Amino acid sequence: MTEKDVVIIGAGISGLSIAWWLNRAGISTLVLEKSPHAGGKIESSKHQGYTLEHAASMVTNYRPEVNQFISDAGLDRIKIHKQALSQENRYLLHKGQLLTVPTKLSGILSHRIWSLRGKTRLAMEPLIPKGGNADETVAQFIRRRLGNELLETAMEPFVAGILASDPEKANAYAVLPRLTALEQEYGGILKGIIRSKISGKRRAMISDVFSFQGGMQSLTQRLADTLHLSSHADLLCGHSVNSLEPVNSLEPVNSLEPVKGHTNQTKGWRLTAKHSRGELSVCARHVVLASPARHSSEMTKAIDPELSSLLGGIEYAPLSVVHLGFEQEKIDHPLDGSGFLIPGKEGYAISGNLWMSSIFDKRTPQGYALLSSYFGACRTPHAIDYSDEKTVDMVLNDLRKTLNIKGDPHMALIKRHSQAMPLYHGSYYDRCQNISKHLEQHAGLHIEANYIGGVSIRDRICHSKANARKIIHQLGHQPNPDYVEEERLDPLWQQS
């Protein structure tokens, strides 16, 4: 039996980030990870001379906490930036043709993707009265404020291609926290952008896009190494947590009494984890659930059935990432951008394609290009079951049409994720609030995972800092001055 201040279940970027913030504050921390390696979804691999990303391929950042984290974790030395070529354009498929996407409002109003009617509707946005509610979907929110054309041509491909989600089901407050906050605060999106720009409140949408030498796995590997080297923190891989119960005393260790029902008198938690040589029991004052929602639901079934059911009801999207490598001369396109997104109404199999060899240097053998496509998710969830041959054929068919590719790929590799991304579907705002209320009844129980507060690595790092700060405070430690709360725009964050 071991004792720790904090035990974290799961060593994906969520678990590793909160462990990093806690370790930095001198809190004794243990991370238990089921699989043999840390990193969770984040995985980079080498194959036939290509460096492949099987989940996150880059960090898109505009928040100072992330810069602080990267720098203090010693990751600046291996950080790599987007190549100039990929910064030139962003593409969108429109009527079978790749068109560059404008990033400025003036560009949108003169672009041929949108009809005069669509542009007029967009220009009317400041006149639309403030409305909406916590249950509003992304589609309802965008239709109401910006019109249907903008939804179908711009927002739908973003939500489907980047978040693997469906705008008709995704909760606007959870998926578009910055846009919904602008409406709530300023009465409209355009008014909000202009007024917050004038007041200097608005930060650039994306100021930095980066990865690391060797790929994104270098980030999680570095965080794991920091825990191994720490005198008061540790990470045990190959340890699958299979039980969690509240206890009313942390000492003496051998006479711990399990607490039934609500846990106001809880002093701590006892966990057991299976590993190759047997079972490990650990006691901790705080437990952080950083595993996927289905596992957290299992862990809380006996403690709080309602909380367990809220967690168990979170849907995930299945998704295949299809990596194809080609000789550059076989592609009749300059690949002068980061890739393209495809609106659902275009009827293609893939939702988006990243030009990884344009984005980052040294990802392919000399003279080759790497194109990574996203296939399945909410548009075609059953596509995850297609054979390798059918999957590659369908993706290749789409790429041949859009990029004029001649001949066959030099390399093909598929990574299937049966639960790629949590979908913030339905009354997600209420679900998060209810989860939060239930957690408050269980002293020392926390959630730090991508189904609350955003799926991106940026959000994971920022959210975990806020959660770490709360734990540090509850443990009676004086947080370091730079643990002060940053400005938070995401309304879901205030609940957690």
Ligand SMILES: Cc1cc2nc3c(=O)[nH]c(=O)nc-3n(C[C@H](O)[C@H](O)[C@H](O)COP(=O)(O)OP(=O)(O)OC[C@H]3O[C@@H](n4cnc5c(N)ncnc54)[C@H](O)[C@@H]3O)c2cc1C
């Ligand atoms: C295809 C794809 C592309 C993406 N692209 C980007 C991108 O470009 N940029 C970006 O910012 N984000 C991207 N994301 C999102 C981002 O990668 C994920 O949201 C994030 O990595 C999830 O981290 P997590 O720690 O919350 O969850 P996970 O990575 O799922 O980690 C959970 C961990 O819990 C462990 N676990 C489960 N059960 C147990 C148990 N019983 N005991 C102990 N441990 C357990 C698991 O093994 C796992 O390691 C992408 C995601 C996908 C799938």
